[in-house]
Amino acid sequence: MTAPADGWLPLSAGERAVAIEVLVHGPLSRSEIARRLDLSAGSLTRLTKPLIESGLLVESADSAPGRTRQGRPSQPLDIVAESRFFAGFKITADRVYGVVTTLRSDIVARRDLPLATHDPDLVADLLGEMTDGFARDFPGLAGIGIGVGGSVEKRAVVGESAFLGWSDVPLAALVQERTSLPVVVENDAAALVEAESWFGAGRGLDRFVVLTIGAGIGYGLVLGGKRVAGAEDGLGAGRHWLVNPQGPLTPDGDRGSAVSLLTIRSIRYQLRAATGRDLTYEEILASAAAGEPMAARVVGEAARALGTLVAQIANFAMPQKILLAGEGVGLVDVAGPLVEETVLAGRHPRADPVDLETKVSDFHDWARGAAVLAIQVLVLGLTEA
Numbered sequence: 001m002t003a004p005a006d007g008w009l010p011l012s013a014g015e016r017a018v019a020i021e022v023l024v025h026g027p028l029s030r031s032e033i034a035r036r037l038d039l040s041a042g043s044l045t046r047l048t049k050p051l052i053e054s055g056l057l058v059e060s061a062d063s064a065p066g067r068t069r070q071g072r073p074s075q076p077l078d079i080v081a082e083s084r085f086f087a088g089f090k091i092t093a094d095r096v097y098g099v100v101t102t103l104r105s106d107i108v109a110r111r112d113l114p115l116a117t118h119d120p121d122l123v124a125d126l127l128g129e130m131t132d133g134f135a136r137d138f139p140g141l142a143g144i145g146i147g148v149g150g151s152v153e154k155r156a157v158v159g160e161s162a163f164l165g166w167s168d169v170p171l172a173a174l175v176q177e178r179t180s181l182p183v184v185v186e187n188d189a190a191a192l193v194e195a196e197s198w199f200g201a202g203r204g205l206d207r208f209v210v211l212t213i214g215a216g217i218g219y220g221l222v223l224g225g226k227r228v229a230g231a232e233d234g235l236g237a238g239r240h241w242l243v244n245p246q247g248p249l250t251p252d253g254d255r256g257s258a259v260s261l262l263t264i265r266s267i268r269y270q271l272r273a274a275t276g277r278d279l280t281y282e283e284i285l286a287s288a289a290a291g292e293p294m295a296a297r298v299v300g301e302a303a304r305a306l307g308t309l310v311a312q313i314a315n316f317a318m319p320q321k322i323l324l325a326g327e328g329v330g331l332v333d334v335a336g337p338l339v340e341e342t343v344l345a346g347r348h349p350r351a352d353p354v355d356l357e358t359k360v361s362d363f364h365d366w367a368r369g370a371a372v373l374a375i376q377v378l379v380l381g382l383t384e385a
Contacts, residue, residue, distance in 0.1 A: 011381050014039075014047045019056060019079075019380055023103065024198050027060045027078035048077065055083055056379070079103050084142040084379070087134050087181075088371025089127055090188055090363045091115070091148050092215070093163045096123075097363040098130045100138050101371040103379070105199045109134060110364050120169045128178030135179075144181050145374030146171060147188030147366050149216060155184050155377065163215070184370075184377045189218030190227065191369035192325065197222045198372060201323045201357050209319040212326035213306070215265065217241070217258050221317055243308040247301065261305035264328050270298045285334045303335035307342025314347060314354045321355040325365075332358050 011019060017037055022028055028036075034044045051057040060078035081102040090097045092115070100109040111130060115123065127146070135141045148171070150161030156172035158164075172183040193202075193210045202208035206225055212218035221228045240254060247256030250266040260266050264281045272278050274294050279287065287295035310322060324332065332339055343354055359365075 011051075012047075014043070015051055016380050018044070018047050019051055022057060022077050023079050023375075023380075024203065027076035029076045033077065052077075055080065081106065083140065085134075085138040085140050086143050086145065086371040086374045086378075087131050087141060088145045088191075088367040088369065088374065089130070089147065090366035090370060091123065091146065091164065092363060093118075095363070096126055096130065097367045098127075098134065099364050099367040099371060100134050100141070101368055101375075103375060105195060105368055105372050105375070107364065107368055109137060112363070118164045118166070120166065120171065120174060123164075124171065124174035124178055127175050131175075131179045131181065141181065143374045143378040144175060144179065144183045145191065145370035145372070146175065146183065146185045147191045147370035147373075148185060149188050152185050152187050155186055155373075158185065182374075182378050184374045186370065186373045188366050188369065189220055190229070191373045192218070192366055193220030193222065193227050193369075194376060195365075195369035195372040196323055196325075197225070197227060198376075201321060201359065205320045207317065207319045209313055209317055209322045211310070211313065211322060211324050213262050213324070213328035213331070214326035216263060218326065219313075221319075241309065241312075243305045243312075244301070247305070258305060258309055261302055262309075262328065262331075267298055267302055270301075271295060274298070281328070282330065285330050289334045299331065299335055300338060302331055303338040304342045306331065307339040308346055310339070310354060310356060311343045311346025314343070314351070319355075321357060323357050323359055325359045325361050327362070329358050329360060 018033060021033055021036055030044055034041060048057060056079070057077050058080050059075040081104040084103055085100050085108070088099050088101060095112055095115050097112040098110070099107045101107050111133065113126060113130065115126065117123070131144060148158050148161055149163045150166065151159040153159045156170065158166050158169040158171050160167055172185045176183045189210070189212055192212065196202045196210055197208060202222055205222065208222040210220040241258040242254065242256050243258050243261060244256040247261055248270055249255040250260040250269050254260065267284060268279065268281060271284055271294060284295050285299060288299035313319070313322060347354070
């Protein structure tokens, strides 16, 4: 399921390292690439020749017009971003979100459709239909990435997804049968971490964390510039992260866990149990901002839980930055000062301030993350995180 994209041969480890540097940080001069990778000029020439011949790299015009050079001119190397396009999909419980990206993960098309069934074959049919539509507009479509909430095995089989009620679904094979394109499947949060690490908030950082709040709790850690993968990816660890032992018990998690305090479903459940009113998440946040006592209490508990969780992550992982993303980040707009106060209370007074960045995103950003996984696996041959 992870053959190289059409027209590109499998890359050696050295070729892959060069391609990644140019893809993420380019355009770069040969001397800069050699410095970054500690390569001799001869070794770099040997590694770049097949990349240029395959069309993955190109000698670009100098990106700094007007700058004078001494000695022999050297054209920087760059990726031809529009030489191939990739489809990325994010599957939620009731909708499929799709994007097309360039090799540099720039989104050039978006589409989403309702998901009327969770039957795997019918979901694959829908993904095939959306891919066909993208392929008509982008004939250079080279591969597909799919993000799913749940655990994924060998980037091909959805081992377990509570949102979809799936177990051991060979999603990559089902979609490849319908599209004749190589397919990569991954946990959606893991895909988002890869995209942010390469092209977003974590670009260039050695230690970086992505924390997502919304339908569930997602967590991803980058160390040494690489995502740390584990067998527990997508298994819902947030239900066991206790942030307030005296906190509420909900159907979605242990008492006082991150899931029971921070997920949208749990926040709505808490307010409904206390008042009998069934409000949307946005209505709850608005009520809290307006000073409605019960909504303010529920949102305040969530804010303290988030602050505690951020402090714990900062204390143990010591990241240079924590990115907070997901459809639940509106919590920070309403209760940001309380989140910050709780973070400070959970940190040593002399500890470095936590660089907490909040990203307002939608599910198309998660789909973009899946496309980045496809680029990593199908173009660069990265079989492991």
